[in-house]
Every structure is written in structure tokens, then in C-alpha cells.
Amino acid sequence: MPEMLATRKAYGQALVELGRENPNVVVLDCDLSKSTMTNQFAKEFPERFINMGIAEANMMATAAGLAACGKIAFTSTFAVFATGRAWEQARMSIGYTRMNVKIAATHAGVTVGEDGASHQANEDIALMRVIPNFTVIVPADAVETRQAVHAAARHAGPAYIRLGRADVPVIFDDTYRFEIGSAVVMREGTDISLFACGGMVAEALKAADILAAEGISAEVVNVSTIKPLDVETIVASVRKTGAAVSAEEHTIIGGLGGAISEALAEEYPVPMKRVGIEDCFGESGTSDELLCKYCMTGPNIADAARIVLARKPALSAVEGEAGR
Amino acid sequence: MTIETKTCAADGTDRSDLIESLREKAREMRKDIVRMVGAAKSGHPGGSLSAADILAALYGRVMRHDPANPTWPDRDRFVLSKGHACPVLYAALAEFGYFPREELMTFRRINSRIQGHPDMRKTPGVEFSTGSLGQGLGAANGMALAGKLDGKDYRVFVMIGDGESQEGSIWEAAMAAAHYKLDNLTAILDLNGLQIDGPNAEVMGIQPVADKWRAFGWNVIEIDGHDLAQILDALSPEHRTAGKPTMIVARTVKGKGVSFMENAVDWHGKAPKPDEVEKALAELDAA
Numbered sequence A: 001m002p003e004m005l006a007t008r009k010a011y012g013q014a015l016v017e018l019g020r021e022n023p024n025v026v027v028l029d030c031d032l033s034k035s036t037m038t039n040q041f042a043k044e045f046p047e048r049f050i051n052m053g054i055a056e057a058n059m060m061a062t063a064a065g066l067a068a069c070g071k072i073a074f075t076s077t078f079a080v081f082a083t084g085r086a087w088e089q090a091r092m093s094i095g096y097t098r099m100n101v102k103i104a105a106t107h108a109g110v111t112v113g114e115d116g117a118s119h120q121a122n123e124d125i126a127l128m129r130v131i132p133n134f135t136v137i138v139p140a141d142a143v144e145t146r147q148a149v150h151a152a153a154r155h156a157g158p159a160y161i162r163l164g165r166a167d168v169p170v171i172f173d174d175t176y177r178f179e180i181g182s183a184v185v186m187r188e189g190t191d192i193s194l195f196a197c198g199g200m201v202a203e204a205l206k207a208a209d210i211l212a213a214e215g216i217s218a219e220v221v222n223v224s225t226i227k228p229l230d231v232e233t234i235v236a237s238v239r240k241t242g243a244a245v246s247a248e249e250h251t252i253i254g255g256l257g258g259a260i261s262e263a264l265a266e267e268y269p270v271p272m273k274r275v276g277i278e279d280c281f282g283e284s285g286t287s288d289e290l291l292c293k294y295c296m297t298g299p300n301i302a303d304a305a306r307i308v309l310a311r312k313p314a315l316s317a318v319e320g321e322a323g324r
Numbered sequence B: 001m002t003i004e005t006k007t008c009a010a011d012g013t014d015r016s017d018l019i020e021s022l023r024e025k026a027r028e029m030r031k032d033i034v035r036m037v038g039a040a041k042s043g044h045p046g047g048s049l050s051a052a053d054i055l056a057a058l059y060g061r062v063m064r065h066d067p068a069n070p071t072w073p074d075r076d077r078f079v080l081s082k083g084h085a086c087p088v089l090y091a092a093l094a095e096f097g098y099f100p101r102e103e104l105m106t107f108r109r110i111n112s113r114i115q116g117h118p119d120m121r122k123t124p125g126v127e128f129s130t131g132s133l134g135q136g137l138g139a140a141n142g143m144a145l146a147g148k149l150d151g152k153d154y155r156v157f158v159m160i161g162d163g164e165s166q167e168g169s170i171w172e173a174a175m176a177a178a179h180y181k182l183d184n185l186t187a188i189l190d191l192n193g194l195q196i197d198g199p200n201a202e203v204m205g206i207q208p209v210a211d212k213w214r215a216f217g218w219n220v221i222e223i224d225g226h227d228l229a230q231i232l233d234a235l236s237p238e239h240r241t242a243g244k245p246t247m248i249v250a251r252t253v254k255g256k257g258v259s260f261m262e263n264a265v266d267w268h269g270k271a272p273k274p275d276e277v278e279k280a281l282a283e284l285d286a287a
């Protein structure tokens, strides 16, 4: 069994490291510091921790003002409130102004669990990726989260980092190097490309095992930077495999699957299927029950791969027709 | 069963019987809150227990409603803007017959009608879906405006939290309710003094909160939110002011009725373990 750790916990630790390295780092939260794990930073640097109360929109504007005066401002709350309630503040006061504000939001996706639909952000990647100047990062595990938080702090400008509540497997070791804008091929394959982000990377690796047992060679690519999207790596993979599946704990509209579909439609169209929330709201339940009910497990990704593979020959036939 | 709006009887004996029966209802509701959150192993007991007496009064006496006909157009409405406290709402709805009490034990489970935060599309009697703080008062304004437009005499009640009061949208709604003279609207502030990261005063001070509502043009009544006589008086129609929305600032104790939960920040969103459930139920029975 791999070690299990929630990305929000790695975030809390990384913030403390940042606080020790750089006195310019400030952290803002909206009455959720025990859940977002910014309470660790608050404990060590109380003078640089600013609790804004339950007022997310004002937190974003305040962070922008701090950044305008030279601070590196990390803002944290649940993803649904960070990107929903405060979206226009993020757009106007952080994106438009290119402020050095990092929105590190936790409790994204249905793995929020029992709190239910009101608290499950399944739209945040889409919301943040449409804002110009924003870098959007969805780390796959605790190791990548730590590095992504440091990279975001070094990056001058707005960033959105999407984190989860539930424990997820640690899939990288200490030799891993995260870089903003680089997708990473985690397992090479020749028949189909599985593109995933966040907790779905571990599920995609499971899917690749299931498919391998059937003689299907799946390539698994961790697309942790949604924006800027690593189109080069993505296209190189599908040139080899000729088929794609995306997997994300997010609506299939406008997130990772949306971004990859856009890129492939223009650069190198191949049969594709998007695994994720199919345009609906979530509900209460345990994280595992919800991942099953909303079809976001390794076996679901393998199912999607089989469907896409069945379309592969059909497409080459069409290409043959057209070529004649 | 239609529970009629009646102003509290002036006659002392009648009224003490009423108060005694509502106290019993509140006790049962508190026990259900503890059981439900314990069984779910998650949920928000603190802010549910602080609101139990007020909801017992609303559903047991003040509101005109019919559990057999939850969509009756002329019913009074109650919106729980601080949606995380839904265990108290579900306990009231079950206590007054909207759904079987056994269903409370499905709270927060997959495929349940009793969601982690109120869902008007799933639970009979839930007037509006909440859980994201700061939206319920605006929705209640809309219901009150619709009542005026339709010439209906129903009342709209809404409960907000003191931490929730830090949201800017609460004050946008406060301004609008006064501007549109929504005297068919009664809001209740559950002033239990605590939120998640600590006391309001440490996280983001909201005082002097009654003055703020007065300055926004509301009729403000300050009460002890666990004193049923005061609750009934404040909620009665004659304590409204023509042309103004009413705000009842109810001083409460978070976790009220369970000694180890009272005034304890930690019990905002933590479930009691089986032995803690037993202890809490015993205390509530003895009280």
C-alpha cells in the first residue's frame, strides 16, 4: 500500500517552509484555517497570517492590495467559495492586474464527501482557467503539491492551486521535479493516452494496469499544469497512440478534458473520451462511494479507454476514404 | 395537520403549558441532533443545538404550515441561511411530521434525502437550499417580495449565523429588505459568539451588531435565544413594525444542552463518538 496523504496537508507544511524562507509571504484565510491547513503557518507566523472572517470576496481584494505593496499573498478557503463567491475579484483585482496572489483552494471535487453538493467544487478549474494571466495547477499528490507551492511562490503573477480534502496515494518520490507548464509521462504506452490530474492520476495508473492485463498498452500522463497547457507533450503522446482519455475530479465541461479537447481539435484530432462529472451536482456520501457513483475510478477510466479504442479503426477507415 | 398562527395567549396557565410543551419538543430535537450527527460520524452539532429552542417555537407554534402539504402556497416560509446547522432543521421537520424520524439516521449517507446541507429538491419541508453562507437572507427577501406582489399574507422567517454575518452579501440583503419595506420578513441572528477558527471577536468582530441592523433600517429585538417566552414574544406578529423588516438578535450558547459542547469551538463541526452520544442523551434527558 502506498502512503496516503491529502494534498491540503502538504500545502500546510509547504507554506511554513515558504514563511521561513521569505518574510514577504503572507497568508489569508476565511475562517477555515483548520481545514485548509493554513493554521500551521498562522501558528509560526501569527503576524503574517490574516484571518478575513467569512468574507471570501473581500479576502481576494485585500490580497491584491497586499500584493500591490510587494507581498506574496497566499489566499485559502474551500475551492467552491474561492472560485465561486470571489470569481470576479480574482478576475479584476488579481488576473487583470497581474497581482502576485496565489489562490490555494482546498476541498475541490466530490471527495469533499459528506458535506454534499454545496461544498463540492466541480467547476473551479473551468472558472479559473478562463481568466487571462492565471496559472492553474492541480497537483496529483503530496510531493507534487509541495513543489507546486514553492514553484507558484517563485512565479511572479496570479496562480490557482487546486487541493483536495481526502487522503490520496503518494505517487512520486523525492527525485520528482515539478515544473510549471510541464506534463509528465508517468508510464509509457502505445495504444492509448490517459491524461489525468489531481487524485485521478492514481486512478489512471490503476486503469493502465487493468488495460495491461488485457494486452492494451496505455500511456499515463500527469497534466498537473492545466494552464499553460503542455500541448507539445500531449500531442506527442497522441501522435504515438492515436487515442485519448482525460480523467479529472471535475465537470467534463471546461476543465482538463475541455482544455485537452480544445488543443487536440486544433492540433491533432483523435478519438477521445472525457471522464469526470457529467454535468450534474454531487451529493453527500463518503469520498469512495461518490467516486464510484459518479464514475471516476480506475475501472471507469479503463471502460472509457475501451470505448475510445473501439472507435480507432473506424476513424482510420474514414481517413482512408478521405485519402482516396 | 395545520398549525395555526396564534399570538400567545395572555392567560398565564395556557402559556406555561405551551412553553412546557415546546421545551419538550426542543429537548427531543436536541436528542435527535446528537443521534443524527453521531450516526453520520460527521456534521455540525454546535450551531444546531444553539438554534433548537427557536426552531421548536417556529415549527411548534409560530408558523402557519401543513406538514401534509409542504408546498401549500400560503404557508409561512423558514430559510436556514446557516445551512450547516441543518440537523436542527431536520429534527424539527421530523418532529412535526414532514418525514419519518427514522430517516434522520440516513443523514449524510449516499442516496439519502437528508443531505449534509439543506437541499430543497430532496427534503420535504426544506424551503431553500443553503450551505454556502450569505445567500439565505437574499432568498428570503425574494420570498417576502413575492408575497407582497401576490397579495399574500404569509410570513418569511430566516436564520443567519453570527460568523455568517461577516459576508458582504448579508449586508446587501439587509439594505434591500429595508429599502423594500419587507415587514413580512423576520430574520433571526443566532448570536452564539463562535465560528470555526474561534470567537467572532477574534476572527472578525461583528459588534455592535444590533446597532448595525438598526442603522440599516430594521426593527431590532434583542432576546435570550433559549428563553421560550422571549422567543415567542419576539416572533409574534404584533412585535413587527409596519414598513420595516424585523431582526431578532438572539443571544445563544453554541452547543446548548450538552455540557461538553457548550461554548466549545471544537464542537462546531465534529461528531460525538458513541460514548459521547450516550453521555449527551443522558444529560438532555436529565435537564
Ligand SMILES: Cc1ncc(C[n+]2csc(CCOP(=O)(O)OP(=O)(O)O)c2C)c(N)n1
Binding pocket: A030, A031, A032, A054, A081, A085, B046, B047, B048, B050, B082, B084, B085, B131, B132, B133, B134, B160, B161, B162, B163, B164, B165, B190, B192, B194, B195, B196, B254, B268
Ligand atoms: C461562503 C462560505 N464560506 C465558508 C463556509 C464554511 N463554513 C461553514 S460554517 C462556518 C462558520 C459559521 O459560523 P456561524 O455563522 O457563526 O455559524 P454557527 O456558529 O451558528 O454554527 C464556515 C466558515 C461556508 N459554508 N460558506
Ligand SMILES: [Mg+2]
Binding pocket: B047, B161, B162, B163, B190, B191, B192, B193, B194, B195
Ligand atoms: Mg456562530
